[in-house]
Amino acid sequence: MNNTQIVQKSLKKRYAKERRFKIYGVFSIIVSLAFLLFLLVDIVLKSTPAFTQTYIKLDIDFSYKVLNIDPKPNYTKDELFKSSYRNLISKALYQLFPDVSSRKQKRALRKLISSGAQYHLRDLVIERPQLIGTSQSVWVLADDDIDTFFKGLIDRNLPEADRRIKDIQITWIDKLQSKDRIKRQFNASFLTSGDSREPEQAGILGALKGSLYTMLVTLLLSFPIGVAAAVYLEEFAPKNNWWIDVIEVNINNLAAVPSIVFGILGLAVYINLFGVPRSAPLAGGLVLSLMTLPTIIIATRAAIKSVPPSIREAALGLGASKIQVITHHVLPLAMPGILTGSIIGMAQALGESAPLLMIGMVAFVADIPQGFFDPSTVLPVQIYIWSDSPERAFIALTSAAIIVLLIFLFLMNLLAVLLRNKFETKW
């Protein structure tokens, strides 16, 4: 047998090996895609109930008597704010169901309506005081139990004791439905309001804004510092200097430190020493930038290293100073790599909740933060808090919040891709 024959004989085996290897590759891609798809479908399916909300139409009589105010041409905002609007709803409900008389049944009847509805009426009246003295049909929010039932997530055939909604309430809902007084509608308040303990009133905007402010602080701090540090280490730092080696090793170590450690550091330094307000996006951003910095530095150094030396030498040869070489040539060419690294770091920071525990951002914050100093929370924390709440409707909200987080992440990545394409140079 000569060599050609040996090779030809083994050829079949070698091709088969290659085919097998390809199949392994395709298989692993299919498996990971299947998991991703399963996860996404599960989240989307679970979240759908959260995007609609049940409303009930009530004929509200904004009478002076029920509101307990005197007729006059002008009201101060304070006056209107302090009136009681709860009775408006109770009265409208009793009118709708005149045969309800016992105290217990009245209580069950009042529970059809969300506890937030009275404040909705208050806002309506403050906005348009001319409503006082008139009678209006108003769609008000239903309670979360009613909402869950109306969406078909509670089985009406279960024994009464096993469900949170009582038989008599079901007959009322059926009656409302026959009169076209109950409907499902897009849940706009999910995107426009802050957190609430009542699922029907809870929204994501507070956490979204908190995440946005925190990420802004992180970006503004870690990007310039990280890039500057990497440029110094790559371009200016003396080589073979033990001092620089120590710094390098430490940066690499920092990238592997568990994030909660940064939280403890942040608590000790920023909050206890410098007096940064607890729970504020400023404190969160400061802590998360510590976490993001090593990632950005490492990525930037790799990007700068990959700029061909010929470009540097050509620029130097034409008489450019070192700083000109860096700002005119090296950094623009390294920019796509730097941006990729920064986005990876930022995405990590966006999903982080452990370090924020130490600085008080794992908290119930109902008001929407208006700046870098207001108490706020972030998206992953909001997801955690909702997933741990007993009310059934929070399950859907949790999934909906995950979707918002994924969209946020997607937009961030999109921005990075666009910027990268803009800076990309081919040679």
Next chain:
Amino acid sequence: MSIKKIITLALVTITAISQAREHIEIVGSSTVFPFATVVAETFGKKTGLPTPKIESTGSGGGIKLFCKGNGIDTPDITNASRRIKEKEFEKCHKNGVTNITEVLVGFDGIAIANSKSGPNFNLSLKEMYLALAAKVPANTTDGGQNKKDLVNNPFTHWNQINKNLPAVKIKVLGPPPTSGTRDALQEIAIEGGCKTFPFMEAMKKKNKKQYKRLCHTVREDGHFIEMGENDNLIIQKLVNDKNTLGIFGFSFLNQNADKVKGSRVNDNPITFENIANGSYPVSRPLYFYVKNSHRGKVKGMDEFIAEFVDENTFGEEGYLVDKGLIPSSKDKRKKFANDARNATNLNLYK
């Protein structure tokens, strides 16, 4: 402007901002968290003042933060799913936090539940101890209650402990050691059952450390499974496996009555009434502590506290009951509401 000046200015601004605080700061127990947040929200909507910020730090962590001092950067209120300990109280005093008011919010029941389609359980504390402790007395079936040999827990099925119990494998899903629910499980259920052995009771007086170790250690041989803090997850698992028992707060049972059912303990089903009057033994008190030196300094504190101790809030028909709180007795509510309004200082030693 020199760089030094800018830095000083920035620091001064930050300090100035942190000193003027508009909102009430609350920390503490994750068990009280769902109740305190509802009150905070109602308070915010009613008064138009900023909604208090509530951190869930755990009872111990909350008291630690609370007792750090009287500065405006310390919390105004801390929640606890147990009473403040003497040690903590002394620490508070040492740091100058001497004016504390204690308020009993109500009670929280701990459910031992399984799937609706599973068998019914009726457990005594002693049976819970025998099923869950790491070490149990060697002779637990006959009258030899005073035998002092302890063995690794041999029980694998419930009917080995008591033949009236279902013949299924012991498998209990419960909270991790960081959770207040776990503390209550250990202190009330397991220790409660442990104490029924006279020689254990005797050991308590002689060697408290050893007694605690024996009566608080949960078995780790796969029959008790730690599930993390997420109670919704436990409920999902229970639905999937009808012979598994799960341990979680009463409010979760209350919300999921169509999926799971609570076991009876000492023949008593887990109901509002039974927890409130103590005949369902696995429950614990919920408190909050107010730093009175902050009253008047932080806007809205008096109003917030008044909202919390209102009959419409923590009373028998208050909105916290809808969230799963078990109200305390009328007399107690009256006493603590008065304490809260008048800022009566807590005296732990009387």
